Amino acid sequence: MNVIEINNLTKTYGKSRGIIDVSFNVEEGEVFGFIGPNGAGKSTTIRTLLSLIYPTAGSAKIFGADCIKNAPEIAKEVGYLPSEVFYYDKMKVIDVLKYSASFYKKDCSKRIEDLAEIMDLDLKKRVDDLSFGNKKKVGIVQALLHEPRLIILDEPTSGLDPLMQQKFFDLLEEENKKGATIFMSSHVLSEVQRMCTRVAIIKEGRIIKLETMSNLTENNYKKFKLEINSGIDKNHFQINGVSNLELKGNIISFLYKGNVNTILKRITEIDLKNVWIEEPSLEEIFMHYYEKEA
């Protein structure tokens, strides 16, 4: 079952681009990553899903219901963590969380306590006394306190120290095991790589790639690094499937996607000192997507 269905979603702000013709689905139980640089349209897509902004064309469905028309109904089962969190400054943390909980028709007090303990959050402080990271923790508790079926995270780890990131991801993994679907946007690729089963890559408002994480990192690409004995023409590796080609001194490196026999034949034609063949990090693949048309 698809938890999120996005069909040809377009949002323009006057003449400036927001997102263009975005379509993809997120299945139930998935951890779905949404990656792209700043200004690519990640937040625009997420804000449309949450009916904070209205699409210019196309539509999106959550739990099979239109995300604009049925927004209040859908919101009952959605937890959202914005990239920058703001709460009513003069309220205490516990009051903000209680206010948040009062929108859902269930008792969340136990859950608030549990989450606050895991995230090491002081409930008695006033919001304006909190640091950025601690506000983020309030956001996390606020997003999870009603045990939503869909968790939407926009740049979730900004402001959290590594220990808290770890705890947060453990928390998300637990929710995911219990059946929650997670949709997260990020430009921190390592966290996407770690958490997600599938990713969509967005660039300049368009989805340019939709792939499972394993395909993206394992099957398709190999990272080659060769140390050569004698000088070489860079063009030797200018063949189909090669990207990010770089020549530094007598080290040549590139990413390769395609039949490994072809590339190995090429490699054997030259005099090698050393060779490394690795799985590329998502970062490298990602940069490759962006640089291709730049």
Next chain:
Amino acid sequence: MNIFLHELKSCFKSIIIWACSMAALAVMYILIFKGLGNDIAEFQSLMDSLPEVVKKLLSVYVASLSTLEGFYSFVFVYVALCGAIQAMNLGVSIISKEVREKTADFLLTKPVSRAAIMTSKIAAAFVSLVITNIIYLAVTLLATLTVKTDFSVKSVILISITLLFIQLIFMALGVIVAVLAGKVRSVIAVSLSTVFGFFIVNMFGSIIGEETVRYITPFKYFDYGYIVKNNAYEMPYIIVGAAFVIAAVTASYLVYTRKDVHAV
């Protein structure tokens, strides 16, 4: 209901402060009236001797300042001015709060429709104004009890209640301004300038004596001289005021439910 209570709670302090300040203003004038005692006739003749323009500027509509209701109506203009500022402030701040404090992402992703949010907020603002008026009216009436001379309680009450009408109009104005404005940087700047704008139009309108000006500024919807004389309101202006409130609130709903809420 939770939004309503939340909003009411967050503006409770300001309700008390405004209501008490306005009541204090009224009480002060009532005590002055009392203090003047028999000298009130002289005060009346002093006011009568003022040039016509100054009289109009000071909104001395009433032939008789020597009665409590007459004197009260003369000073009430300034209470109404304060009340208008409070109401407009409330209307602007309650609606623009989510944008100013950047809490829109929090509130608008909760399982509640935007129309319901709007309803709760307007209801909270309305109740705030009603509470303000109850406090104001109670304190003012209590103060009039100390005055020994005869006066029309009904007139005093009728005049006092115009505060609520004027406040509702300015609240509705504040709401629509906040909905239409992308981001309100300073609530008090917006409300002060608007209210004083109308107040100045009101003063010049008095000098010119132009009838059409009366429809432009809510301060002119209630002619206190008329109220004192007839113990009644002028219906056409009540209708214009009510129509404005309904139109502004309806428009606010329409815009608010269709508006894009952008990231901070």
